[in-house]
Amino acid sequence: MADQAFDFSPGAQIPVQGAAGQTAATHALASAAYRDSPLEEILKADNEWHKSTVKKGRFSLFEPNLGEAFARAVQVRMLGGARKPLIQSFGAEPQAVVEHALAASRIRKQRDARLTAVMAVFGLLFLPGALLWIGVFQLRRTLAGSQGRKTGAVGSALLAAVGVLAVLFLIALPFGGFWAYYLRAMIVAPVIGWLFAKRICENTATDLRARWDGLLSGGGIGAKVPEAVPGNPNETAAEELRQGLEKLTAEQQSNTVFYAGPKGILGMGTRWGSWQLAEELVSKEPGKEFHQFRSWDVIKVIHDRLTLLQRGPLNTGGFPKPSVKHWIVVPVGEGAAEVARPEGQDVDTFQVKRHEIQRICDHQQFGSGNRHYLGVQFTLWDGQLVITMMITVTVLFETLRIEVTGHALGPVHSLFTSKPAAKTVEVAKTVRFWETVERKLPLVETAEVVRQMVRAPFTWYPPLLDFLGGKLVLPEPFGLRHAWAEQPWRHRFMADDAMRAATPVLRVAHSAAMRVLEENGVDTERFGTRSSFLGAGVQDPMPGKADVYDV
Template sequence: MADDGFDFSPGAQVPLSGSAGQTAATFALASAAYRDNPVEEILKADNEWHQSTVKGPRRGAKILRPNLGEAFSRAVIDRMLGVGRNPLIQSFGTEPQVIVEHCLAAHNIRRERDNWLTAVIVLCGLIFLPGLIVWLLVFQIRTAIARREDKRASALGTTLLVAVGALAVIFLIRMPFTGFWGWYARAAVVVPVVGWLWAKQICERTAKDLRERWDSLLAGGAIGAKVPEAVPGSPGETAAEQLRQSLARLSAEQQSNSVFYAGPKGILGMGTRWGSWQLAEDLVPREAGKEIHPFRSWDVIRSIHDQLRMLERGPLNTGGFPKPSIKHWVVTPIGENAKAVSRPGGTDVDAYQVKNHAIQDICNKQQFGSGDRHYLGVQWTLWDGQLIITMLITVTVLHETLRIEVTGHALGPVNSLFTTKPEAPSKQVAKSVRFWETRTVKLPLVDADEVVRLAVRAPLTWYPPLLNWLGGSLTLPEPFGLRHAWADQPWRHRFMADDALRAATPVLRVVHAAAIRVLEENGVDTEKFGNRSSFLSTAVQDPTPRKADVYDA
């Protein structure tokens, strides 16, 4: 594996390139860790290529089912920081470490709440177990009745709870037992209710804290994620050191120059290929009787690389392109339905980065048949990380034909599920006098059923495998990357689509101009290349994006 020799020494702290202006997508995904929606809501955010699943609980254990925030934070932590985890797909336009840190922070907040709830369960429940069991059965029956589509079900469930409460009062007054067992029976009826009231206060306090963090992230407030366990306080804190190394490995893999092409799914993390333009002509000497000067594909790529760095400059002061990220990529082919990826390894890889000499060898030699391929990429992160535009350039020489291919990839915004702000629970009720009118009544953040669910789950959070087996869990789509797993297509957003389409023409012309300059310097007749380039400059202005990765053969 490529990460076997990863160096975790402190070293120089270099700011990550392109990290500025990526807060919207990062904070939107991070806010999922603080949400209290039903876990099934995340299935609505799946796109056409990547599907997440929710493993259902065992029959009769729906009271142990996690909500969206609990399931999301637990799944992300396990997948991205777990020991021996599979490689991840880069999340362009986001900072995965920030998202994971928020998941850890949300998990810590809930763990503190669960510690208090566990104490409540022990003091007010386990000691008075008969009463706890009876009350839990009542709540389970009430919940089952309330799930029915019948409009009278909710009223029937409330009536059941009131009736049981009345029976409990009668039981307290006319106790059939005397002595110690009489007092114990009274306590078994009353103490679980007192414990429920205590637990309700704990749950409401935590719910308010989580919702404030959720709202702050989406409002743009840079609320920090407190993860004290990621900072070792002494050499003996192995757990903290392991967590620190896992976060460092995550950041290093995010900067990897290795990506994966999954057929119709496109390049994972960059989106599907929406356009492709190819310039292919024979290498003919400019002067008859003379040979062209030998050159390699890398010479053309290097010239294109130098010219692409000038894209942000223009003759007019009209804004134009922001500074792009220009990078050499090693693209590995995988199956369309592959469930895992494997990054390049060996002596040619250092900290997830394929070394420069290996990239040159791939560019010059691996142009036909099996193996990785080289692409030069120019990438823009726009709309606060919500739009990723990538133009990839590859140069191949087969026999006497030189081919320059430019392809456009676009990754759209994260699903709108992640950008919805918290709303205070409320319901519409009829007015007492003007019964034909309605008014809005605010509801508590945590209802009775939610308090029971959290209290019952709390003791089991000490052993997550058992809790997942009983209550269910979230299974993330593979190969997993935080950004592309829940990305929408950009073509439904008019301005995002315009940005993607407008980037193609300048890039194509710079690539062709740089390549033709190299050919002229090496004695190649560039007349046909120039004619073909002019034709492509006209064709690239076609404003219709296509599914270029889907071959209708």
């Protein structure tokens, strides 16, 4: 199989992946692994085509927060042994995001190991009291989660009432002896354990928030994943994790993409414009035939010219160096839940070989099957904007058609770019009650400490936690970058950049094609006239929905 042919050569280090100008989108996505926000917030980042799902568990006290669920979902989806193929994350580095998810999970596992020890001493030895307190917090959480505010207030009142009864129970116990002392300890010990647990949780929360803020500030601490660095050949788990990261990087570099109807090319964004030049092939000299040529001959010249786009006649900055690449586009259904990458002897490490690309370009232009496109891609705005212009050349009977389409992938949702804020609540002043002031809340509240303590003993088996508390189900077909991307048209400068790239690319494609036609004795007068008309039409300042046919 293609995905098993990659040479996972042994090594002691994880290859460092990163590309200049792609850090903002990568860091924004990676920051989600360190967040302590409610899980439901990620649903706000869903776009029109890709919807996440929060699967509820059996007990709300076990439910994960956004960071826990995101890190778990990303690891399983992108590193799982039997995972489905992934969509490329243009403008981002998925390996870096996964490494931060692994690093965040490692920090939480270290916290949970300490919390488990606290639970063993102050919870397991005094199990009846611990279960009583856990039951009260679960009931309070259930009532507080209801829609009515009065019901939520009842839960808080219930917790306060139980606390008062516990104090009375300690003072006026109806009997003495060993069991009297044990019953008193049964009520007090979980509270003492909570104090130790609160200190542990606050230290971890401070660390996670510092990493969250550091990523979005442009620096931060790098992800440390020692479990992915095998120390000897017997560490099979570390070796499998290292190979999983290698495979992820290899798939990111694949030259196969998928067209899903109105969703466009997955990972590149929907088509916002399409321009076609189609004219009859007529010999320049009457009575003589022009020289035979193929689509690949035209594509090669266009490829060479596109690599020079950054060289302009004026010293005005202009285009950055583009990525020019041959793509194989595989059609899939609009509602497809998964994709399948090409396999066989013509595919090596997720890359369709050059001779097969040339064959598809020359012969697979009509009917079923994959298609060839030449793409020029600009990664701008520190990875937040990805502009892709796709070019295809077809020859049917005596007609040559050159089609140029524009794709734009916008920035990641603003949810991922929000920095950690201090937890505050607005309260009225004691004397001047008509005035309010913000009061700073603890970084980790009482209910959050209890939630983390309850989840800690089950960390050794994450599927059980998924069953008890729920999980995040990622949108399929899944790719980190396009799953939570916004439209670039809401940002004026990004929209300008996308539309400005179309005209130069279109003219380069047309001029390169004209050169091939001239060299092979084809009359280019009609092509020149048609190209002039397209040059005027491409300057339309309004993007459209080229993949949505209004029929």
